[in-house]
Every structure is written in C-alpha cells, then in structure tokens.
Amino acid sequence: MPRSWLSRRRRASSLSLSEERSSDTWTPLACERRSSKHCCLVAVHWPLAFALGWPRAGESREAKPISQNPSPPPKAWSPPRAPYPENIRMSDTSWGEKVKLIIWIFLDGLERFFTQNKLLKLLSLALAFLIWFTVSTQEQGDRLLQDVPLRVLHSPTTIITNVVPKAVNVRVRGPLAVVNDLDPEGIEVIVDVSELDPGNYVIGPEEVHHIPSTVEVRQIDPPYIPINLERKIVRDLPVSPQIVAGQLPSDRVIIGSTVEPSTVQLAGPESKVNRIEHLVTERIVIPENAASQHTFLVNVVPPGQHMTITPARVKVTVTIDEVVEKRLDHLTPKRPPRVRIPSGTSLSVTLRGPRTFLDKIGPDDIIVSVNVAGLSRGEHEVTPSIALPDEFRDWVQVIAIEPPSLTVRVR
Template sequence: MWFQRFFRKHKIHFLLVLIAIFIWLHVKTDMTYEETFPVDVVSSNTNPEYVVTNHFTKSIPVLFEGTGKNLIALRNTGITILVDFQQTSRNEFVAHLQLNNIKISPPIVNIVPRSFVEKDTLHFSLEQLRYRKVPVVPRIYIKPGPGFTLVGKLSLVPAELTISGPASKIKQIKSVRTDTLSFLDAAQDIAGTVKILDPFSGQVVCSVRMVQYSVNIQQLGERLMQDIPVQIINVPKNVKVSVIPSTISLKITGGVDVLSGITREDVLVYIDYQRYNQALQNALPAMIKIPDNISYSDVYPSHFQIRVESN
C-alpha cells in the first residue's frame, strides 16, 4: 500500500516529530500556570443542638498556582475548605475563609491556593434543632375491580416517623405524606414501598425515606343470616319484658374470607328499653352491631313490639 511505502520512507521524520512533541509537552507542563478550581465547603466543630437554615454555597471557586503537570493532577483530587463553627452565635455566623484551611486529598506538592475568586466570607443562619414524631398520611388510592372489595384499611409500616430540623419548621408539621399512587380495578392483595415526600425542601429530615404499604383485596360475597336473637337492654329490675318477634334475619356483605368466619354470635342485635313508651306501645327498630369490614342489608323484621310484665 502507498501508506506503508510512505511510512517506511519517512519513518525517521515521524520519530523526530514525536520526540519534538514530547519535549514540548514536557517543557510546557513544567511551566507555572494559574487555574480556577471548585472547592467544597466542609463544616467542623458544629454544635449538634443547632442547624443551618439558609441556603449557602456548597462549593466556592479558588485560584490555584502550580506547574501544568500538577494542575492536571489536581483535577482528579478532592479539594475542601474547612469552616469552623466553634465560635457560632445563637442566630447567625459569618465564616471568614482562610486559604490555609484548604486541603487537597491526596496531597500534591507545589500547588498553592492564591485567592478566592468571588468571595472570602460565607453567611450562615442558625436555629435550634428540634425533633418530633408525626403520623404518615398515605396518598394511595385503591379502587377494587367489579366483584371485589377492600377488606380493612391500608396498612403502613412504619405508621409514624421522627422528623428533625429547625424549630420554626418542625412546629408547623403535624404529619408527613407519601407520594401519590393509584390502583384501579384491583383484584388481589397489594403491597409495596412508597416514598415519603420531603417537607420544606430539604430543611427537614425524616428518619425514614420509604414506608411499606399493604392492603387486603378479597372477592365480594354475601350471606343470609337467620334466627339471630334480639336482646333488650336497660330494663328496670322490677320489670319483666319480652320482644316480639324474638329473632331477626339479615344479609351480610363483605370479603368471602371474612364472611366464612362470621357466626350468629358475632352479630349483636338489641333494643333499648329506655326508648320504649309504654303508653303508646310503640314498635321499636333494633340496633345492629356487626364485625368490622362487613355491611348488612335486607333486615327483617324492621320493628319489634315490647311486651311488659311487672314482677
């Protein structure tokens, strides 16, 4: 090929050019230059009873001087400046930055920080740190599919958490909320994790960032319950009463697993004698208490007569 013939003919020239470039780079990188680098602000001797409330610069530009080689190496190191909070006042602290507080890790010789490019002071607003335990309010919306029902309430673990931050912010927070989730046409149990929303954009810290949620979805069923005894409460000691009829029937509706465990003893039906007017001999409706997570309908009969006999 023509390129191979050209290279063999002029390879000595290529070698001389490469040597010249190497010498030029060596000379240039040994020369002294100035370059600006970002320096991360790191706090020290912070008072654990106080917290910074204002948004301050987390990184400041600093002008460094050094050889070209060392400045190139500086790009791959960590550069920090310490801010000492030991002399803080109650509400405000002004940090006067010092070049001799700049640290380079790993260290590089012959690198000198020359000046702060923009400013050499940082202003901090301080406030007492407070803690509070608050409930988690879920924003999880579940709509069971046709023929299914939600059994019980949505479960969150943990149901409450601890928040910490400036006292003025903490006293405003009564609860924290989750991210929004929606489940439509649910036909089986639902479980997962959801994020806690950040109140006050980072000024308040939550003890956990995620919570677990779960909910029980069951197939919807119904069941007819008959011959449930009707009781009478608040009867005076000198009065003997009976209720006519003495039993009631109703239909209960709920998750099939829940319904399978319900017996007549789990359904409380009663009439309050104090509501009975003997002169009017009025018929009274029964009060019905059923277990959680089910509903009832088709109550028969709806009213009952009270027969009173004095002892």
Template sequence: MDKWLEKDLVLRMISLLLAVLLWITVTEHSFSSFSTKGSTIIHDVSVQVKYDKEQFELLSQPSKVELKLYGDKQALNNVPGTYRVFVDAQEVGAGEHRLPVQVEGLPFGVKGEVEPKRVKVELAQKVQKEMPVQVDIIGNVPEGLHIDKPVVTPSKVLVRGTEPNLDQVKTVKAVVYLSDHTKSMETVVRLQAYSEKGPIHKVKITPDVASVKVPISIPHKKVPISIEVKQLPAKGYAVERIHARQDQVTVYGPKEYIENIQYYIGPQLDLKDARKDMTISVPVPLHNGALRVEPKEIEIYVKIVSAEQKRLDNVPLTVTGRKEKQKVDILSPSGGNMNITLSGAPRNLLGINQSDIKVLIDVSGLSEGVHEVPIRFILPNFIQVVGQTNPKAKIGIR
C-alpha cells in the first residue's frame, strides 16, 4: 500500500480530486450567498372549472381564492398572466362537491399555494326533449295578398339543458320578418327558445337554425286578353283579322281587383307600316291594379289584305250627354243624318249595315246656344271611316 502511494502519478490524481472538491464547495457557497428568495400574494383570483359541458351545467361559479406565489425573486417579477387556477370536475357527477384548487402554468422556480385549498362546485345533469318549431311572421304583405301556412325544416329539434331550465321552455320559434313581399320567400333563421316570460338563453337547441318557406299567394284569374289596334294600316291596306296564339292571360292582383276584372287590356299595335301578313311577339303591359300578368309576352299573327270601301247613307247621329229638359237641334248635317264611307278588309265589310255603326256627338257641359261639336264614330274591329277629316256637327241647345 505504501509503495502504491509513493507513486508520483497517484499523488497527483489525489491532489487534483481534492482541488475540485474544494472548488465546488466554495462555488456553491458563493452562489447561495447571491440567491434571493421572495413571495407575493394575489387576492380575488377566479377559479376555472373543468367539466363535461355536454353532460352537465355549472350552477354557480366557485368562490374566489387567494394565491400566494413564492420562489426566486427575479422569477416572481416575470410571472406571465397565462397561469391558471382551476378545479378538475371531469371525474365527478351531478351534485355538490368540494374539490382541490390547482395551479398550472407557473414559470420554473416559482411555486404557488391557494387559500382556501378546496372550493365548492355544484353541477346539474343536463336532459333533453324534442320540441316542434313554431314560425312567427312579423310584418305584412300588400293589401289583397295572403300568407299561407309556412313550411319549416326541420319541423322538430332537440332542446338540452338542466331540468329546471328545460321545464321553463314552452316554445321554440323561428321568427321571419316580412317587408311588403309580393312573392313567396325562403330564408334561414336562428332558432330561439321561449318561456312564458320571454327568451331563454340557458338551453342548447340542436340544430340551432332552420329553413323557413313562407308561401305568399296572390289572388288571380284567367281572363280573355283584348288586343287593340292603335294605328291601322295606310290607305289601300286593311286588317282582316288578328289572332293571338294565347288568347287568355292569368292576372294576379288584390282580391277586389281580381273579382271585378272580366277581360284584360293587352298591347296596342301600331300597324301603320304594315303591308303584308306578320307574326310579332309583344310584351303584355302591366296596368294599375295588376301585380303580375302571365305570360309576360304573347305572339300575335296579323293578316293584312288589300282594302275595299263601302258606303252607308243616312246614318243617324246620336246625341249623348244631354241634360234633363234640355233640347238639342242638329243644324248640320241636314236632318241629323250623314253619309259615311267605310274602308276595311272585304270579308269584314260584308254584311255591315247602319245598325253596326254608331255616330255620336257629345253635348256634355254645353250651355244654350249654337255650337260645333266633334263627331265620333264607333265602328266594328279593323274598320275605319275614310273621306272625313275632323268631322263636326252644328247644333243648337235650348
């Protein structure tokens, strides 16, 4: 053993080991002399609760606690705000529990203690029931239109919550707002649960939205369409007939308007340049009172032929607009009759006589004395009077 210790290498290794141990001892003492400890207290810290929110509802928030932090002073000055104070209620059932308060998210070198160490947590079991969806319509449609029964999809939903809250739910509503709509509408609305006192927000509705179709019916009637000729063809030509491929239209409008309509005044045709047969598509005008007309356009065939003339003699003038006890003498044309020449398609002129013609003079609003008044003709379709430019009659009123 003595010989082993006499070896120079062994003595050197022992010396080095003793030096290292001495350095560690001095260094540790030096570091500990510079290390400082500290603590701080945070009051009124909120406690979060971890629990199964699908199955339970937290009836009340746990009381706040006091958090004491201690450890390295420098670390205490840099505690992030992301730490959490919580209780874990994921493994407990419904009812009242006293659970330990835990702290997580503190930096290295800092520890925390809470007071009180346990807090009360009360959970209530959630239940669910199936309920129908009720549609509430807010707003109006124009007068004469009617809102039919809305269609909602889905028609039933699941309402989930604690039993006391669920007992308060009386209806689940989809509220639809109308603003003078004239056509059926479809919209997606968020559902809301209601008690007898108003909305309830502490329940969950699945699904929480619904699609609602609101049918808006408009009174309508199918009636004949009247096609008028605004301007007949030029001299030498005549309209023999006009045929609309669809001679009836469906008119939509307020109830009173639809009840009284017997026919619908259609487009007015300007045929002043017509020289031959033609087929045209023209829009159907929308008159006051009508909300919609179908079809919106009709196809019309017009047959154009060479015109002929026919003379009618001694056609009597008829006086309109005469007051009671008022006497009207027709001074001219002589005898209160006039000769007129008609122009039209040969087929249409055939068989026309005086009974088919009305020659009118209107004396409405005229006082006693002699007056000149316009002569107006009421003629069969597509027939016109020729050789008369602004015809007038001379009358005496007494």
C-alpha cells in the first residue's frame, strides 16, 4: 500500500511538472519535482511547509518567482527560504495530508538508505561484523594472581593496630591473551574503612584497581581481612641519648650531652602512647679520636609498632673531657664532740676526675671527718672519711688520703 502510493505520487509529479514551471511560483512541491538529487532537502522542507503554512502547489502567497528555464542547481544548492506569513495557521493543511507526507518521507528515506553508497555501507557492516567476531570468539581463561598489593584506606584520626597482610591472591577470568599479560604488581586491592569508628571489624576487600574491563574478578583470598581501629593521639615527649664510650681511652671521659630538639612528637594508638614518658635515641658509639665536642645525627627509636615520631632524627652533641688528678693539702679534720685531735694535724687528699670539675674544687669544698661511734675512752687510730659536694660526687673520686689514719682521744 505505501509503495504503490509512492509510485502514484511520483507519476503525478512528472505529469504536472510543466504546469508547475508555468505557475511562476516557488513551492516545496516544485522543488521536489525539480530533481531527484534533492529529495533529502525536500524531506526536511516539506514538514516545515505544512507546519508553518508555506504556499503549496497552485497557491500564490508572495512566493519568490523562479525562471522559466532554470539551470541545473549546483551540488551545494539549497532553496531560498520563502517569507513567513504574518499569521501562521495549522488549519491550512489537513491531518490526512500530513500523515501521507510523513509516510512518503519515511519510505523515500528507507529506499535511499538501501540504494545509495552501497559499497561504503557494506564495508562498514563487514568491519563491524569482523570486530564483533574477533571479540566474541577470543578464548577465555582463568588465572591466579599471587601477591597482589593490598592497601587499607582509613581516616587520619584513626590508626590500625593489628597486622594486616600486605598482599592477597586474586583469581580472574577473561580473554586468555589479556589475562596472561596481567602483572600482579600493577594491580591493587583496596579496603576502605575511612568511614568507620574505632573498633574491631572483619571486612572483605571489594575494589580491585588497574584491571582491564574485559577481565572479571572471580575470587579474592583471603576473602575477609580483620582490622582493629583505634583513636590516634599525638604527644610531645623528651629524648634521651644512648651513648656508649667503649672506644674512648681511659684518660678521657664523657661529661655531658645535649639533644636538639629536646622533645619530639609521638603519634600512635591512644592506649600505648599514654603509657610512654620519654624516648631514646639509637646507640651512639664515641670514636677513639673524638674531639672535646662531637656532634651526631641519630634516629629516635620508636617505642612500638604503629607509632611515628616527628622529627624522626635529632642532633646529639657529646662533650668529652680529659681525666686528671689533683692533690689538696692542709686539710683539717672536723672534730666531733668528746673527741680530741692533736693540734697541727692535717691531711692531704688526692682526687681523680675530669679537669672541668677538678678545677672547681678547693680545700674549702672538702669535708674531713672521723667516726668514733662505739669507741671507748682513750686513744684510738681511726680512718678519716672525705665528703665531696653533691655536684662533684658523680664525677670525682678520692684515690688517696695521707696519712691514711689519725690518732684521736675519746673522753
């Protein structure tokens, strides 16, 4: 039915072609009958003509005249636009004619689709079929990817306190050529716990990144990862150096050290950080030929797992001094109650220690005393005792007392 109507329409167009040319008016129908090369233009122009009320065949509505002997239009020819009427009415064309026009346009376009550019369309169809056949017939295969990196995403305010595996095994399936070319180190399995509060969880990894879309993830081993989340805190703690003077000669001694900065920040799980009072550096071994002041750049030792230190390194300056001896003479012993010491009795004391401290010690800083507790009345030989100031006791030692004993009388 539609094809026979199209044939009658074309025959009627050819019969009335001479009448259209003599009408001296331009219409979309006339454009349609000029040449079959411009049917696409007519297919677009006819609905506009009906919808906007443009003049049709046999009507004269200020249409632009065309010449009696028109020349063949060029390839890029397009019909001039007819002026729009002031009052556009849809009632100029019946719905039956509009339906017939739409059917004619559809059938004409369908006919041109199968009759024009046949070679290009056949080549396109063949190429599409070749691509589909190549993709659909690729051999599928399975592969087990071992030691695929695992990354856990968590909030900056939390920290993972248990040991999480660094890698998992992933079984995939896809085109055999693509699957065999996969590199496990180039793939990454993601576990996201950034939205979870502190607590203990068992979560299965779901996201696998950097894997082709044609490859399907069949299984991840282990299927579940235990994760313990704890609140993260930061504290400022002092640092103490660990100094080993094993290689120093006997006549040199370490008398002090300074750490810069003196405090560092320790970040970690709240339950562990709150139990720590200070931090220590790694062991510092003093070389044999060290100068009087030697500086070391050393690391601060983390007190446990899942803890970070900022800054991780500190500067330790060690002060080394020469060990010397010093003799103090004319020291008078302190006389206790009920004890008589012969007049003119004096002692000499020999001290050993760092030069820096010995230079500060004088006879007035030494206290000589005798202990007569438990002695009966009469003369006795007692050993004097030497007392040093508190600031020197850790550094200075008494190596000799002359005379080693004193004669006292207890009353």
